[in-house]
Amino acid sequence: MARPTSAADAAGLGKGRAVAFVLPALVLIAVFLIFPALWTVYLGLTDYRLTGLAAAEPRFVGLGNYTGALGDPRFLTSLWLTLLYVGGSAIIGQAGLGFALAWILRGRSGPVRRLVEGVVLLSWILPGTVVGFLWFALLDRDDGTLNALLHTPGFAWLLDYPLLSIIVFNVWRGTAFSMMLYSAALENVPPSHLETARLAGAGVWQQLRDVVLPAIRRHILTNLLLISLWTFNDFTPFVLTGGGPEGRSEILPVYVYRVALRDGQLGVGAAISFLILLINLVFALAYLRLLRGRRRERETTAAGGPPA
Numbered sequence: 001m002a003r004p005t006s007a008a009d010a011a012g013l014g015k016g017r018a019v020a021f022v023l024p025a026l027v028l029i030a031v032f033l034i035f036p037a038l039w040t041v042y043l044g045l046t047d048y049r050l051t052g053l054a055a056a057e058p059r060f061v062g063l064g065n066y067t068g069a070l071g072d073p074r075f076l077t078s079l080w081l082t083l084l085y086v087g088g089s090a091i092i093g094q095a096g097l098g099f100a101l102a103w104i105l106r107g108r109s110g111p112v113r114r115l116v117e118g119v120v121l122l123s124w125i126l127p128g129t130v131v132g133f134l135w136f137a138l139l140d141r142d143d144g145t146l147n148a149l150l151h152t153p154g155f156a157w158l159l160d161y162p163l164l165s166i167i168v169f170n171v172w173r174g175t176a177f178s179m180m181l182y183s184a185a186l187e188n189v190p191p192s193h194l195e196t197a198r199l200a201g202a203g204v205w206q207q208l209r210d211v212v213l214p215a216i217r218r219h220i221l222t223n224l225l226l227i228s229l230w231t232f233n234d235f236t237p238f239v240l241t242g243g244g245p246e247g248r249s250e251i252l253p254v255y256v257y258r259v260a261l262r263d264g265q266l267g268v269g270a271a272i273s274f275l276i277l278l279i280n281l282v283f284a285l286a287y288l289r290l291l292r293g294r295r296r297e298r299e300t301t302a303a304g305g306p307p308a
Helices: 007-044 064-071 074-107 110-123 128-139 145-150 162-186 191-198 204-215 217-232 237-241 251-260 267-301
Strands: none
Touching: 007 267, 064 074, 064 267, 074 162, 074 217, 110 162, 128 145, 128 162, 128 237, 162 191, 162 217, 162 237, 191 204, 191 251, 204 217, 217 267, 237 251, 251 267
């Protein structure tokens, strides 16, 4: 291979090699992300169905699917249930319990810590469907393990408290990620800062508020973003309740499944999926806004000026 004869040739060769390395990744992104997204947008603008004439010759309906979904009480109910599910199981449950476990286990070693971490991690690494069926067996009305332990035969946890059941299930299943992230973040908090706060008479809550939480704010925001998006798009609760009874646990992923696959309305299901994507985008933009605000605050403080 001939060597480049000038700096321009060398730069061109370098760019060519960079494109060659990046091209496979770009192809994969286009095939598995961009094309499905564009196809979903197209389907959402048609009356495409699984069977019938609309499956062979779909008609263009414009924004009809979107306006129909936004005006559908069932969609609005599913959206509200999804927000409750995310708030209860991710923001309050997983983030709160994960931080509590990380704070309690910090600086500890021995079999107790290994046991707690092992149990929490096991619930996270098991396949979601397997965990779902295990919890179904735990909460079953007739032969459930929980009713046997509480001596409450016939109590229908999944029928009487469906939303609470899937919230507790998701907290148990997903707390491991928050615990591991917060454990790593707490290791970066200087022990001298905590010791200084203790010598100044600060209690545990004051230490958390004034020392720990400001130091790990970026980790908190990252964790909240990830677990919120994962929970918002989680389909596993379908294994426990199937969205019932009477739609009381029909979160948006289950609602999309029923509309698109059970009812065969692929166009409507695609429109609802795109609306879910927009909601996820709002979550991500809110996180980035908070992150940029924190970065500007640190830069202003480092420059010697008052925090913004």
